[in-house]
Amino acid sequence: MFYTSKDSFHLAVDCVILGFAEDSLKLLLYKRDFEPEKGKWSLLGGFLKREETLDEAAYRVLARITGLRNIFMEQLSAFSKLDRDPAARVVSMGYYSLININDYDSAMLKQYGVEWYAFDEMPDLIFDHDEIVEKSLKRLKRKAKTQPIGFELLPENFTITQLRNLYEAIYQRKLEPANFRRKFMSMGLLDRLPIKDMNSSRKGAFLYAFNKEKYEVLSSLGYSFDVSRI
């Protein structure tokens, strides 16, 4: 039959799992307990199975380690260099996901040999995983400007200063506190709670929640989220 004459390939998914804590972006890395490259650090990955799509495989890998479902996750791109995995020809689909680091069950960390790393303290990764990480950061930077995906990285309630710290970590530059606040307030997508966070200042800072429903309504009416010019 026609198709059987064609080459076939192992297909994998590799996930860049991003979180935000202590005012900086982190990613979850895995210390390999199997060959090749046993003992070295890598992204979380796995092989595609016959009865699942790539997206399903990526969610399976994520859920196995973090226990989390219904997470923001997106395809990056395919990585298909001939010798990227020295042991065999493997084509890999890169994914990235954004998780609220507090939701993450830290008991899982030891159990699976995974660890959070800030980007400037990251060990060398195997294969072309550095390239996948780089791509995920670029994507996050681009996407955060026109879609409210930043909130995926924050707890449900947050102060404007926390939100600004997140955007400063993503954009990698300082943002004017006054103008940043006004910009986000003016979009009308943040609900102010009658609660103050008293940890960071004597005056206390109001907590806010992102109103996803309102975003979707406005979005469907043609309004666009745009924080590309802050």
Add this chain to the structure above:
Amino acid sequence: MFYTSKDSFHLAVDCVILGFAEDSLKLLLYKRDFEPEKGKWSLLGGFLKREETLDEAAYRVLARITGLRNIFMEQLSAFSKLDRDPAARVVSMGYYSLININDYDSAMLKQYGVEWYAFDEMPDLIFDHDEIVEKSLKRLKRKAKTQPIGFELLPENFTITQLRNLYEAIYQRKLEPANFRRKFMSMGLLDRLPIKDMNSSRKGAFLYAFNKEKYEVLSSLGYSFDVSRI
């Protein structure tokens, strides 16, 4: 050995080849001369071979039909639904490329059974190829706003009106001629030639050329191409 226990898959590439003529965007479609779905229209595609990357496979497919090389081409995303190809499990990587339709050797059209279609006159496509096409249009729309990729679709020399017609086709809305002209002129990336195109008006319209070198210099200095607000 570890890897041999894993499933393996046929991998394909499918290319959305876009051109611009008669003030509208077109794509190159292929009338299949093999099963499955023989006689129906599809994107140009092919199977990945053992000794090539996905990008190489996409360029090979493009070159075979158009004879063109050094073309703008980019990965869209992977398509991996279980039954997308009824004959076998095939995971496909979608690509899109932008070509100057005049460079295209029209003798090839008949020889390979391919044809240009405007989007509103497009026949139904096989498998999930409509989805791939849709994705390519979305990508083009997004990308054209912050990168000068529109020029890939035009001949080397063009009038400002032609350029505006292209952007109107991409954005799918009318643009103010006066403001559009000023916006592009102010970027300093268009070289005016001492030649007028006399076809479209009595007065004649100057021809321009996109100065890629200047763009790359400015780009590396941190200036950004941005026509997102016209």
Add this chain to the structure above:
DNA sequence: CCAAAAGTGTTCACGCTACACCCATGC
């Protein structure tokens, strides 16, 4: 009262919008 973070006000400049207007030329 003071320090420090939260939050508000205000000015300025730039760039987009809208539309009026001039230009060149073939008929």
Add this chain to the structure above:
DNA sequence: GCATGGGTGTAGCGTGAACACTTTTGG
């Protein structure tokens, strides 16, 4: 001279950038 598309001028408005200022409260 007039119709037509090419091209310029310009007033008004909105918004981002910068920075001064007020508020709150624990020490």
